[in-house]
Amino acid sequence: MKKYQKIMTLGFSVLSMAVSYGCKNEPKKEKQILLAKRVEPSNKSNKRTVKIALLLDTSNSMDGLINQAKSQLWDIVNEFTRAKCGNETRPELEIALYQYGNDALSYREGYIQQVLNFSNDLDEISEKLFSLTTNGGEEYCGEVIQTSLKQLEWGKDPDNLRMIFIAGNEPFTQGRLHYKDALTNAKEHDVIVNTIFCGNYELGIETQWKKGAQLTGGEYMAIDHNREVVHINTPYDDIIIKLNSRLNKTYISYGARASEYEENQASQDENAMSVGYGVAIKRAVSKSSRLYNNKSWDLVDASADADFELKEMDRKSLPEELKGKSDEEIISYVEEKRKERERIQAEIAELNSKRERYIRENQKENTQGELESAMLKAIKKQAAQKNYTWD
Structure with a gap:
């Protein structure tokens, strides 16, 4: 099964990804210094927002994936800083995190837990990723997708980009809820589901991970979750x-x-x-x-x-x-x-x-991480439909 600590870091990576779609030119306001009381982040925003939910399998065999998530989270964030709309407006990012397939979680809840609601706090996203640990369990893909659709505030703005990335290596068909029902619900809510199979590409197809992505127009990806990214030292x-x-x-x-x-x-x-x-x-x-x-x-x-x-x-x-x-x-x-x-x-x-x-x-070879590469490819392709480009 999968070791959990590595997958969490990714969430940020992506975490880096929950970027917002600010595609409209907005009038500039005079800025004043707020020095009254502690300011809680506002739930209201004039910008378009990219919302990304990371659903990570934290069963025993997922250690490699978690490690990649931890090491590549900031790569994803840094890539998103370059995102822009056609009018040069920069998008914002929100990331949510779920873990599933872990015996330490409640059976009644389908071995599923919301680790983090949608957040643009990068320190909080990192903290939650590093808090993940792995344990053996049952991986119910359909149920964790459905749970995230019900619990998270996805919004209804048609210009916002709403994405789920679910990663794991067991058959996509497991669980009491048929995955097709969850994906039908996702499509109705304009949420794109992207699937990341940790293992052989063809095996992922056989176990319905590709089909799961296709039903909402998402991307199917297979990665070597145990691959280590080599750091190249520089003078800087x-x-x-x-x-x-x-x-x-x-x-x-x-x-x-x-x-x-x-x-x-x-x-x-x-x-x-x-x-x-x-x-x-x-x-x-x-x-x-x-x-x-x-x-x-x-x-x-x-x-x-x-x-x-x-x-x-x-x-x-x-x-x-x-x-x-x-x-x-x-x-x-x-x-x-x-x-x-x-x-x-x-x-x-x-x-x-x-x-x-x-x-x-x-560099003598491609040093980009497997998880990072897969996620950014899907994000850029789907963001292009909302008129997003990258510097």
């Missing part, structure tokens, strides 16, 4: 890692859970490093992108939100260095941190361009 790696440490110091945490979020940011840096030096570098690159936004706990990101206004300030929610300061002093401090962050992010982006060029010139 150490510099990017050092810049990442400086980047973390530009965050101004606030709110009741400020320390928790700040600690999780550091924890996910450590998780990425535990998988490999190359993964830590790719996460640092993601943190320099537009998709890494922490307005729910960071004053710099919060102050850049067009919906935020500087009104009554909840002084108790501010960090110690800002307590007792005037509005002007707080604004000045936040702007100073913003400028510092922008300089660091720009430097990381420039170094990463050189790093990617170095890799292209020195």
Whole structure:
């Protein structure tokens, strides 16, 4: 069966993928600094959104897939930072995560669990991926698809892209609910189901994984989930890692859970490093992108939100260095941190361009991950139907 820890990382990868379809030109609003109370992410958005649900088999034999997910999550996120609509509007990304086929889960629930609802918090997505563990079990593909359709808020906007990626290596036909019923429901809700069989391509066809994808116009993919991606060292790696440490110091945490979020940011840096030096570098690159936004706990990101206004300030929610300061002093401090962050992010982006060029010139074979490659191929093909392109 499958070892679970590796698949979770992917979710982000994809996680990187839940990108939003902002295909319309939007009027610019005057931005003010929000310094009142802790801001929870708004459920409303004027942009189009790509919603991706990752359904990962966490039974015993899936360790390789989980490892790929952990190592390739940030590759997917970084690729999505280049997505755009015809009018240059950049999309947003939301990712949800489910695990299935694990004996530790409830039999009554079909050995299925929602690990994460739709989220654009990249640290949270990474955290949930790294929390996965594997255990033997029964893999019910139809039931986990149906469960995700019922539990998640997919929305009805016809311009949004809604996708499911389900990965596993047991027959697609197992379970009490026939997979065709679940896929019919998905099609009715304009949700595309893409299937990733971990094993031989022809075996995946024989066990109905290809048929499962075809019923909603999705892609069928077979991957070698045990393949390891080799990191190519470049002259820019150490510099990017050092810049990442400086980047973390530009965050101004606030709110009741400020320390928790700040600690999780550091924890996910450590998780990425535990998988490999190359993964830590790719996460640092993601943190320099537009998709890494922490307005729910960071004053710099919060102050850049067009919906935020500087009104009554909840002084108790501010960090110690800002307590007792005037509005002007707080604004000045936040702007100073913003400028510092922008300089660091720009430097990381420039170094990463050189790093990617170095890799292209020195790689002896394709170093792209199996899971990453499969997902991005499907995403780009289906996103093209919504007028999305890539830089």
